[in-house]
Amino acid sequence: MDKINKKEFKNTFIKCIEEKGLRYTKQREVIVDAFFSAGRHITSEELFNIVKRIYPEIGYATVQRNLNLLCKCSLAEEIKIGKQKTRYEQKYGNTHHDHLVCLQCGRLIEVNDDKIEKLQAKLAKKNNFTPIKHKLEIYGICADCKSK
């Protein structure tokens, strides 16, 4: 299951690259691989450190650039929390969700609430505003941190 998804993820990236008339390089393969496997909410620096182990000659700029490219291909999405470094969310096959942000340990808990989503649409409509995307973050203390 994981393998199939990874394959799909990579193929989507390759397809997007081709559509844009760009080139699929060894670096891009390593980066997209590592990004898919690394799990959610990774920073460019973290990804760089992972990729370096597999491809030591890689440059930081290449990782950054390709995270941006993944975003343009709708395979990644930037998450900006406060003053932290930008994190990148893996998007393919993941439905939209919002985050609870623990102010103590930094954890991001993924949540979704259909009612809230619907009310947001309604709120936008009431203001004659055409919504495109939204961001809901609830900051507080997570269950784990409370029990310590």
Add this chain to the structure above:
Amino acid sequence: MDKINKKEFKNTFIKCIEEKGLRYTKQREVIVDAFFSAGRHITSEELFNIVKRIYPEIGYATVQRNLNLLCKCSLAEEIKIGKQKTRYEQKYGNTHHDHLVCLQCGRLIEVNDDKIEKLQAKLAKKNNFTPIKHKLEIYGICADCKSK
């Protein structure tokens, strides 16, 4: 009405400064005045340019520092939208609200929805998460931009 509010705003600042054992300077008076009058969602640079007209010797760092101080006094609040410079919201006497962010003209439209607020609290509770604050931004196209 405006004048009374301004007085209250300034007095709150002065009180906060005294409580912290800090000093009320000419610069602070000019900054708090200008900040109150400038309206919502101002950047430090914008405020600096306003303050400079009244007090040309002022330094940028002083304006920045005092916006931070206003935040500590709960009279201002940082708003970070995407990659933009931090904006500062005037807080005293303003109830909590969220923003619709126009992707075309950059306008911030202030909104509030009690149902959404309540559902957020519920959502946090369901995750055994203690909410402290939250941020809801809906990005899209505002009424004005659509009618052009």
Add this chain to the structure above:
DNA sequence: ATTGATAATGATTTTTATTATCATTTAGTA
């Protein structure tokens, strides 16, 4: 397989927002 156009890379510099530093000035008070 070779070539050539051009995209990609990696090292480095630049940019930009914010914070820190520090010599000097100033506020508050004793």
Add this chain to the structure above:
DNA sequence: TACTAAATGATAATAAAAATCATTATCAAT
């Protein structure tokens, strides 16, 4: 008035992300 510590303003430092640029690599056409 004089003293002490905070505040200021000029400047430097920091840090994340983007831009630059010489070199390398990809890939389509031959």
